[in-house]
Amino acid sequence: MEVASDLGETSIEAEIARETWITRLGFIFAVWGSMTGLGNVWNWPSKVSLLGGGPFVLIYLIMLALVGIPVVLTEFVLGSTFRRGFPSALKRIHPAGEFLGWFCMANSAVLEAFYVVLIGYAAVYAGFALTGLQLGGPMGAAYFTDQPEFFVNLLMSPLTLVGLIVVWIVVFAIDYFGTKGIERSVMIFFPLLWIIVIGMAIFGLTQPGAAAGINFYLNPQPNQFFETKMWSTAVSLSFFKLSAGMGILTAYASYLPRKGELTNSAVTTSLLDTTFAFTAGLAVFPIAATVGVLGDETVGSVGFAFVAWPGGMTMSGGNLLGFVFFLMIVFLGVTSAVSLLEAVVTAVMDKFGWPRSRTVIVMTIVMFLMGVPFTLWMAAPGAAATDVTWGLYLLDIFDYYVENFGLVLVTLFMMLITGWVWGGAKIIETANEAGDFELPSWYVWVIKVIAPIGIIAAFAFIVLSIFLEGLYLAGTVLDLIAPLVWVVICAGAAIALTMAKGVE
Numbered sequence: 001m002e003v004a005s006d007l008g009e010t011s012i013e014a015e016i017a018r019e020t021w022i023t024r025l026g027f028i029f030a031v032w033g034s035m036t037g038l039g040n041v042w043n044w045p046s047k048v049s050l051l052g053g054g055p056f057v058l059i060y061l062i063m064l065a066l067v068g069i070p071v072v073l074t075e076f077v078l079g080s081t082f083r084r085g086f087p088s089a090l091k092r093i094h095p096a097g098e099f100l101g102w103f104c105m106a107n108s109a110v111l112e113a114f115y116v117v118l119i120g121y122a123a124v125y126a127g128f129a130l131t132g133l134q135l136g137g138p139m140g141a142a143y144f145t146d147q148p149e150f151f152v153n154l155l156m157s158p159l160t161l162v163g164l165i166v167v168w169i170v171v172f173a174i175d176y177f178g179t180k181g182i183e184r185s186v187m188i189f190f191p192l193l194w195i196i197v198i199g200m201a202i203f204g205l206t207q208p209g210a211a212a213g214i215n216f217y218l219n220p221q222p223n224q225f226f227e228t229k230m231w232s233t234a235v236s237l238s239f240f241k242l243s244a245g246m247g248i249l250t251a252y253a254s255y256l257p258r259k260g261e262l263t264n265s266a267v268t269t270s271l272l273d274t275t276f277a278f279t280a281g282l283a284v285f286p287i288a289a290t291v292g293v294l295g296d297e298t299v300g301s302v303g304f305a306f307v308a309w310p311g312g313m314t315m316s317g318g319n320l321l322g323f324v325f326f327l328m329i330v331f332l333g334v335t336s337a338v339s340l341l342e343a344v345v346t347a348v349m350d351k352f353g354w355p356r357s358r359t360v361i362v363m364t365i366v367m368f369l370m371g372v373p374f375t376l377w378m379a380a381p382g383a384a385a386t387d388v389t390w391g392l393y394l395l396d397i398f399d400y401y402v403e404n405f406g407l408v409l410v411t412l413f414m415m416l417i418t419g420w421v422w423g424g425a426k427i428i429e430t431a432n433e434a435g436d437f438e439l440p441s442w443y444v445w446v447i448k449v450i451a452p453i454g455i456i457a458a459f460a461f462i463v464l465s466i467f468l469e470g471l472y473l474a475g476t477v478l479d480l481i482a483p484l485v486w487v488v489i490c491a492g493a494a495i496a497l498t499m500a501k502g503v504e
């Protein structure tokens, strides 16, 4: 009893003292920092390239307007209205909402676990680029000479674990200081990242493969507009890119002062993110064309960032350019990883009334440990050609479920609960209270009907393609077990945390 009342007081104090962003720009930069992550150099270029360039970019923009931005706005409203993390905010609408909230948090934790592993690769690359060391002994591939081999050597070494530890220390150190730490860091990272990506684009556009690369990137082939896969991928990719369905946007908006601006912020951050991805594409496609891996299936997935890019960098820029590029990846990733840690931290603090310091320490340890399997450097027997080690294989397969099922389903139910149970009109009202511009009343239908239909259609196609093409297949028994493990983690954690006694 006593413990409970203690916690109760902590939570009341926490309520009074909820952190806030110091400036409006701080909030916008922080959201942008979350949205603009590894996805810009990894998922975006590999999906645009596998799906055939130009038309996909247009389709992406259409789905951004119809589905992505309405979702971002809804998450913002949720956070700023209830001033709580995702599970507690949804619980205020409907008790069942809390389950959805924790399901989302568990899915996000899995995402964070492997996402930091990827940032770790980039950190290791940056180290090698700077020192010019070779990986795999004197006979091993040097950073400069053999990109695919260097990548494989890295995957097959415990350096993956070293990278994971290093990046977690940085992520922890920023989030430990809450909004202050986040706001200060993005104020530095924002200008720095733009300078680097613009520089990279100029570099790419001056490479011999520039014309071929840009042609591939932006040349529209009208018949592709009728391919369902383009539209469904645009939806799931936009959620990943916009950090939607992860509880991040709600958490960040919960730190806004009362009546903070939401509408313009949703549009600005989403478009800034797309512009950054687009600019990164102007660099990566010319480089990929120059090193001859344009549209090459084997560099799908993660390979795009770790084979095509450094391959190109070493061609004329040498180690310095490579170092700058990988530093960019690390910074891009860190601002996103911090935001996801913060989403989970806020949720736990809200529910259990723990102090920030304890919550950040515990959640860092939990997600670090969850990430260790994704670093496993042993060769994966029978795995697909691109999934060399157990770590990368697990990473790719869990990424598939987290992105295509987790993010899409969480977002769908979040839109339904918020738009229909709470009320679409309230969303518009709240946004208009302090919006830089006014949303028309018909916009309620975009939120209540058009966006959910877009999500349902995308999800239906994802399920259909499993029937047509089979599960994520690498030819091992894990293909069947992985989705089960994912469901058990997310649903199990959601049930346990929803039932757990909190302070609210």
Ligand code: PHE
Pocket: 034, 035, 036, 037, 038, 039, 040, 111, 112, 115, 240, 241, 242, 243, 336, 337, 339, 340
């Ligand atoms: N928007 C991020 C990206 O593009 C996705 C993400 C955010 C992933 C936060 C993990 C944590 O990379």
